[in-house]
Amino acid sequence: MSAPAVWIGIPFVAGAMILFIPRVRFATLAGGIVAALLALIAMFVPIDTALLLGSFSFKISASIQILGRSLLLGAADGPLLALIYGTAALWFFGTEAAGVANRFTSLGLAIISLLVASIAVEPFLFAAPILEMAALLIIPLLVLPYQKPGRGVLRFLIHQTLAVPFILFSGWMLAGVEASPGDIGLTTQAGIMLGMGFAFLLAIFPLYNWIPMLTEETSPYVAGFLLWALPAFTVIFALGFLDRYTWLRTTPALSNAIQTAGLVMVVSGGLFAAFQRHLGRIMGYTSVAETGLMILAMGLKSAFSVEITFLLLISRGLELAIWSLGVSIIQQEKDSLRFSAVRGMIRSYPLAASALLLASLSATGFPLLAGFPPRLALWEGIASQSPNLVFWMLAGLMGLLTSAIRTLAVLVMAPEYTPWKFSENWIQGIMLGVGMIGLLILGLFPQVMHPFLSGLPAMFEHFGQ
Amino acid sequence: MFAEIVSWIAVAVILIASAGMLIGRDWRLNLGLLALQYMAAFWLVTRHWPLGMASVKLVTGWMATAALGMTRLSLPQDDNEPETSWPRGQWFRLFLAGIITLLAAAAAPRIEAAIPGLGMPVVAGSLLLIGMGLIHLGVTSQILRVISGLLTILTGFEIIYAAVESSILVAGLLAAVNMGLALAGSYLLMANSSSEGSA
Numbered sequence: 034m035s036a037p038a039v040w041i042g043i044p045f046v047a048g049a050m051i052l053f054i055p056r057v058r059f060a061t062l063a064g065g066i067v068a069a070l071l072a073l074i075a076m077f078v079p080i081d082t083a084l085l086l087g088s089f090s091f092k093i094s095a096s097i098q099i100l101g102r103s104l105l106l107g108a109a110d111g112p113l114l115a116l117i118y119g120t121a122a123l124w125f126f127g128t129e130a131a132g133v134a135n136r137f138t139s140l141g142l143a144i145i146s147l148l149v150a151s152i153a154v155e156p157f158l159f160a161a162p163i164l165e166m167a168a169l170l171i172i173p174l175l176v177l178p179y180q181k182p183g184r185g186v187l188r189f190l191i192h193q194t195l196a197v198p199f200i201l202f203s204g205w206m207l208a209g210v211e212a213s214p215g216d217i218g219l220t221t222q223a224g225i226m227l228g229m230g231f232a233f234l235l236a237i238f239p240l241y242n243w244i245p246m247l248t249e250e251t252s253p254y255v256a257g258f259l260l261w262a263l264p265a266f267t268v269i270f271a272l273g274f275l276d277r278y279t280w281l282r283t284t285p286a287l288s289n290a291i292q293t294a295g296l297v298m299v300v301s302g303g304l305f306a307a308f309q310r311h312l313g314r315i316m317g318y319t320s321v322a323e324t325g326l327m328i329l330a331m332g333l334k335s336a337f338s339v340e341i342t343f344l345l346l347i348s349r350g351l352e353l354a355i356w357s358l359g360v361s362i363i364q365q366e367k368d369s370l371r372f373s374a375v376r377g378m379i380r381s382y383p384l385a386a387s388a389l390l391l392a393s394l395s396a397t398g399f400p401l402l403a404g405f406p407p408r409l410a411l412w413e414g415i416a417s418q419s420p421n422l423v424f425w426m427l428a429g430l431m432g433l434l435t436s437a438i439r440t441l442a443v444l445v446m447a448p449e450y451t452p453w454k455f456s457e458n459w460i461q462g463i464m465l466g467v468g469m470i471g472l473l474i475l476g477l478f479p480q481v482m483h484p485f486l487s488g489l490p491a492m493f494e495h496f497g498q
Numbered sequence: 499m500f501a502e503i504v505s506w507i508a509v510a511v512i513l514i515a516s517a518g519m520l521i522g523r524d525w526r527l528n529l530g531l532l533a534l535q536y537m538a539a540f541w542l543v544t545r546h547w548p549l550g551m552a553s554v555k556l557v558t559g560w561m562a563t564a565a566l567g568m569t570r571l572s573l574p575q576d577d578n579e580p581e582t583s584w585p586r587g588q589w590f591r592l593f594l595a596g597i598i599t600l601l602a603a604a605a606a607p608r609i610e611a612a613i614p615g616l617g618m619p620v621v622a623g624s625l626l627l628i629g630m631g632l633i634h635l636g637v638t639s640q641i642l643r644v645i646s647g648l649l650t651i652l653t654g655f656e657i658i659y660a661a662v663e664s665s666i667l668v669a670g671l672l673a674a675v676n677m678g679l680a681l682a683g684s685y686l687l688m689a690n691s692s693s694e695g696s697a
Contacts, residue, residue, distance in 0.1 A: 100667040154667075162671035169678040173685055181693035182686045187644055191635055194648045194679065198628075198655035205662045 035094045036080045036106035037153050040071060040114050041146045048142030057135040061128040064138030068122035068145070075114035080106060096155075104153040109491035113269070114149065116343075116485050120350040121145045123468075124258055127354060130461040131254035131361040137174055141258065144170050148266040157273045158204030161197045164234065164270070168193040168263065174255045175247065185246025192233045192240055193263075199230030207278055214280060224287060227274065234267045235328065238297045241321050245305075248317035253364060256313070257357025260320040261350050268327050268342060275331065276493035291332035292415075296425050298325025303432025307439070312360050312370040312389070315436050316353075319396045322429055323349050326411060329426070333414045339490045341414060344407035347482060348475060351403055352392045355468035359389035362461055372439075377447025381456045386444045388465040393437040395472050397430050403475035505545060505619035508538040512623045516630035516650060517595040521588050525570055525642055532646055533563045535627070539653045542623045546661045551669055555656060558673040562649060562680030569684035570642060573691040591637060598629035616661045627654025641690055645683030652676060 047067045054060040078084065081095040096105040106114065125138045147167040151160035172190065176182045203226035210216065210223050232240050248256045275281050282288075302322030309315045323345070330342040360370060362385040367374045379386035391402060398408035408430070415422040457465065474481060515531040515538065522528050536559030543552040602625035609621045627650050634647030656672055 100665075100670055102665065102667040159665075159668055159671060162668070162675045165675050166671075166678055169675070169682045172682045176686060176689050178689055179692045181690055182641065184639070186686070187639065187641070190679075190682065191644065191648065194652065194675075197675065198651070198659070201659060201663075201668070202655070205659075 034091070035097045036110070037097050037104035037150070039074065039093060040106060040118070041104065041150045041153065044068070044071060044118075044142045044146040044149075048139045048146065051139035051142065052136060054135065057129050060135035060138045061125060064128070064142055065122050065126035067142065068118045068125055072115045072118035072122060075111050075118060080108045080111055082108065102159070103155045104150060105155050106149075106153045109488065110152070112485040112488040113152075113492060116347065117145065117149065117265075120261070120347075120354070123351070123354050124261070127254070127358050127464045127468075130458075130464040131252075131358050132365050133252055133254050133361070134174075134177070137255065137258075140170055140174055144262060148262060151266055152269050152273075156204075157270070157277070158201060160270050160273075161200035161204075161230070161234075164263070164266065165193055165197050167266075171255075171259050171263075175251045175259070183246060183250035185243045185248075185250050188243035189247060192236065192243060196230050196233035199226050199233065203227040203230055210280065211278070220280065220284075224281075224284075227281075228290065231267070231271055232294075235264055235271070235324055236321065237294050237324075237328070238301055241298070241302075244321055245309075245314040245317035248313035248320075249311055249370075253313050253316065253357045253360040253370070257316065257353045257360075260317070261353045264320075264324050264327070265346050265350065268331070268346065271331060272339065272342065272493060276495050279495065282495070288332050288334060292329055292422065295325045295328030295330075295332060296422060296429075298322060298328065299429035300325075300425050300432070301429075303429035303436075305432075307432040307435035309436060310372045312363070312372075312375060312440065315393070315440060316356055316360060319356075319393065319433055319436070320349075320353065322433055323352075323396060325429070326408070326426075329415065329422075330407075330411050333411070334418065335414045337410065337414065339493060340486050341407055341410045343486055343489050344410065344479070344482065347485070348395065348403040348407055351468065351471050351475065352395050355388045355465065355472060356392035356396075358461075358464060358468065359385040359387075359392065362457060362465075363389070366456065372443045376443055377445070377451060379444045380447045380451045380453050383453065383455060384457050384462055384465045388469050390437065390441055390444065391469050391472050393433070393440055395476070397433040397437055399434075399437075401473065401476045403472045405476050406479035501545070502619070505542060505617065505623075508541040509619050509623045509626070511535075511538040512626050513599060516627055517592070517599075519646060519650070520591045520595050520630055520634055520637075526567075528643075528646060529563050529567045529570070532566075532649065533560055535650065535653060536560060536563065538623065539627070539657050542620050542657045543660045545617055545620055547664060547669075551664075551666070552660070554669055554673050555653075555660075558676045559649075559653065562676050565677075565680045565684050566642065566645060566687075569687050573687060591633075594633045594637070595630065598626065598633055602626045602629055613662070616658065620657055620661055624654045624658035627651065627657070629654075641683060641686045645679060645686075648679055649676060652679070 051060050051063050054063060080093050083090055083092040095107050096103045125141060128137050144167045147163055151163040154160055175186050203223055206223035206226060210220050236244055299322045302318045302325055306315050306318035327342055327345050330338060330345055363375055363378055363382055364370055395402035395404035398404050512535060515535040518531045519528045536556055540552055540556035543555050602622055605625055606618055606622040610616055610618050631647045631651030638644060
């Protein structure tokens, strides 16, 4: 048995089989259990190491060959796989509570397996078309069979597809740069191509207009899943580039460009979020700002850059899951997510509204919540480089805080004497409760993430060492 | 010499087909031109890849076109779907196609000089397709046209990428992306039609 077969093949096949389970509850359970089991195996069974169970010896080998190239998941990838499938399990267990169609679990598993393939493929440049295939699989989740496709979906499709040529071609040019590092013209061209590719993939300013459109016109839960999964793997892909090519890490202009791009996203995402009157669009702009924070972390000239980036990824996964679940539950009651429609909802959906508020406060870096430790670490990192960066990051986070306070104000604005009641069902209550406790645990005891984070830098031989 | 002449004929076919797709209103004609475009692209890819591998591009392209065509054929919509984006005049599109042709003609020799060995027809054909595809995306919001534009851009890229990368895996992945794009387009077309039917 090889690691790619376990963490790519099995979830893909399981996803296809779950498609035939008619009941949402069973599909949800099956998908969640498969993802949780894969996370546990990744956590406790080392890759490429022989294990002895009684008289039975077995080993999960690291790679398999496909069409002359290899898919490789080494021992260093174990913590990452555990994180990915653990977070995916959380998303899948929440499917029924969010009221999403049962194909979310099956397609979700297939998407995660493709995304894992994107970090396993060697050479890693070939990840670009695999990321595109994952993006294409999301389309049936974003648009229901009897739903008119919105502009956001088409723009998402266009942007993800345009990234493929840029990334693949830049990979070829980067090989040329390695051969003749003194060629400034070629280096600049390769940098521009690479930058364009990642600008499309990560939806860097001003190419993120599809995100708020998507969070407005599609299911918030599916949009949240998309906004967690694709940027997370794209960031890992980008870290691979920085690790592989020394000149990308050492060129000051490029490092500044990465930080500027991140900062613009934090500031613009935060400011736009502050002026929105739609819960879905606020979630979209907040995710833009969070992607900006990750880009900012990648551009840090610090040995802790990788740890901070992954810490941001973990908190983002949990925040988006809770946030989108809360919004989805509210949307089941009210068709519109505009402020005028959701006024006073905390009286009838206290858990959903609280989860939504906690997640949005966590995104602003509110103390005691999951988003606080990574933002504090990032703040410390950029403060050592430039006070200007600190100021602009603060401006972006203030924008997010404004949007969180406005959301709070709208949700509690119920007519006088409106009775309090729990309208969430028990599954929704459990999922929201677990999520909120998770946000608090990650905020109060961030060291619980240490077993995962300590092993992650080993994935990258040079970057962040 | 013969191969060079045929390559230039392929470039001419690409120019006519891609400009025709940009200007044409009839979806049947447009999909026919897309299939023709794949034929010309196939020839340009054979300049750098063996025939067997290059034929993957042709077969995939035609399958993608067939998937889109069969889906569109099954939809009960009016043939003359109104275009919502502006400007929408045929002369304007022809003007844009002319600009792209000029840009491709100007840039092709420079790219050929920067990356020797690609071949002028390969570079010119590739640039034409990428440019026309981008223009296509800029002037339309119709699902079928957007997917055609994306497929056109990818075809243009694949022609030039075939000259620098001959991995079987990447050929397979790009073929899967093309098919996936066509299938996603078919799904969106059906969803769009169903929503209008139920409205």
